[in-house]
Amino acid sequence: MLKQTSKNNKGLTVIEAIAAISILLICVLGLINIFPWSLQISKSAETKTIATNLAQEKIEEIISIDYTEIGVGVIESRHSLGTDSDDPFYKYERLTEATYVDGDLEDSVTDTGMKKIIVTVYWSTQLAGDETVQMAYLISQF
Secondary structure, three states: OOOOOOOOOOOOOHHHHHHHHHHHHHHHHHHHHHHHHHHHHHHHHHHHHHHHHHHHHHHHHHHOOOHHHOOOEEEEEEEEOOOOOOOOOOOOEEEEEEEEEOOOOOEEOOOOOEEEEEEEEEEEEOOOEEEEEEEEEEEEOO
């Protein structure tokens, strides 16, 4: 006849406890490393959104002007949008240009009744270096 042994599994051994704590520690450290990365992505998205809004603002300003009053060439030379380092737009620069375009949307030297407005916003980041956002808008004389 086989002898039955009684097992008492009411507690954890030291090895089991160390293994469980190690697994939890690895998971927690992995999650902690995600937070700085997600903050960088969030900040990058914020600066790109601001740059896009600054480009859109200039386009809306230009399209409110009559077609004949919009010059061709550099409308606004590249310059800083802030007055001092306390200004939130200080790190952004904007360049605005206009060109004639033909029916195929290729640049043209003569007035075909359409102009392309190009607004480029520049800024620098520590991670990616110089970045830009560019918006183009077509405006018609008719």
